[in-house]
Amino acid sequence: MISYRLEAEGKMSRGSLVRMEQGALSEGDTLVRVLYSGINYKDALAGQGKAPIAKSLPLNCGIEAVGHVVESTNPALEPGQAVIAHGMGMGVARDGGLADYMRADSEWLVPLPKGLSLLEAATIGVAGYSAALAVDRLESLGVEPDNGPIAVTGATGGVGSQAVAMLARLGYEVVAVTSKTDAGELFRTLGAADVIAPPEASDRMLDKSIWAGAVDTVGGDVLAWLLRSAKAEAAIAAIGNAGGNRLPTSVIPFILRGITLTGINGNSPPALRRRIWERLGSDLRPPRISAIARVIEPEEIDETMAEMIAGRTRGRAVVAFCGG
CATH class of the missing domain: 3.90.180.10 (Medium-chain alcohol dehydrogenases, catalytic domain)
Incomplete structure (x- = not known):
């Protein structure tokens, strides 16, 4: 072999x-x-x-x-x-x-x-499974398409791009957040409503509330920005640390807006793993x-x-x- x-x-x-x-x-x-x-x-x-x-x-x-x-x-x-x-x-x-x-x-x-074919399952892979797990978690926390826009950070990556496509397919207003803003046409084909660059780091505890939910693959300052700009009762699924392991935030978004920050671990137990893959073959099947x-x-x-x-x-x- x-x-x-x-x-x-x-x-x-x-x-x-x-x-x-x-x-x-x-x-x-x-x-x-x-x-x-x-x-x-x-x-x-x-x-x-x-x-x-x-x-x-x-x-x-x-x-x-x-x-x-x-x-x-x-x-x-x-x-x-x-x-x-x-x-x-x-x-x-x-x-x-x-x-x-x-x-x-x-x-x-x-x-x-x-x-799904075997090649399609391999193409989805761990990245697509993790994205589906994050989408499923946001749904379970009450994030619905009518609640407002959903941010996906690190959107050019494997997890981010598939999360954009899945959320768009489910009817969410998806905003792709990426420093590679020249990829706008790609994200529009995946169903993103808009493409924006992440903002500069800030010491503010709260910003104008924008996001009903988010899938974050970056961490660090970008995750801190999502927390302080999330709407009341929003949920954010954290799934990566490309932007750093430290989280420069405060308790204010949690206690004043009731934000939920939930972690996504791809090594989920067998029953959940099978359920998510069933969804990847049906309603969460990424297009193209x-x-x-x-x-x-x-x-x-x-x-x-x-x-x-x-x-x-x-x-x-x-x-x-x-x-x-």
């Missing part, structure tokens, strides 16, 4: 395409023949030696994969069944999905929902999924990761381990 495998390089890891024995894979009750695996920024950091992502080495890279069950000790899974895998320590503490085979724990595998997929061969993984780190990639890179 072939895999993009991480080896120790000083305090970091470095990936390369290798051949390995299937019997050397991490333990798990189900063997999956991987057909597609999306490349995420976290994978690129590990593969290019930019961050200490992997907790044990050597290790196959990749925090997600889709494919067919080969064998399983769980009678609920049949050979040939299409499944989705992500999280579970994949590519961090156990062998991940950038390989043509992987072992997984059956309780975390999600049957491919109706309405195939248009954002860029299918590559395993031999292109290293180059693609380097381009991703340099900020030069477009669309969603999906590795085909099925020969096409």
Whole structure:
């Protein structure tokens, strides 16, 4: 079998395409023949030696994969069944999905929902799942289309762009917040009502109330701005920290406007994971999924990761381990 495998390089890891024995894979009750695996920024950091992502080495890279069950000790899974895998320590503490085979724990595998092909599920990937989880959470907190505009920050990223499309499809007035304002036409095709740049940092505790809700992938000063400009009883789903780990805010938005700040963790329990993927095959299915997929061969993984780190990639890179 072939895999993009991480080896120790000083305090970091470095990936390369290798051949390995299937019997050397991490333990798990189900063997999956991987057909597609999306490349995420976290994978690129590990593969290019930019961050200490992997907790044990050597290790196959990749925090997600889709494919067919080969064998399983769980009678609920049949050979040939299409499944989705992500999280579970994949590519961090156990062998991940950038390989043509992987072992997984059956309780975390999600049957491919109706309405999606395996390539579409791989294109949606962890980013789309996280976006759907955030949208589902806002709905559960009472954020409805009639409440007012919804902000999505870091909107050019994988999570942000899919959140824009999902919210627009559900009838929300979506404002894409991004420093890349030249991407306005792209966001209008995804359904955004407007595209704006994030404001400068401020020490103010409250601003004019604008947002009925938000999906924030940035954190830091941008999340602080969303909190102080949110409407009364608004809800904000925090899902990233590209803008920093610290949150320079106060209790004022919470106690004067009743704001809810809710965190989104993609390693959600199995029942929730399955429910969200069912929605991704139906009412949260992003439009034009195939248009954002860029299918590559395993031999292109290293180059693609380097381009991703340099900020030069477009669309969603999906590795085909099925020969096409």
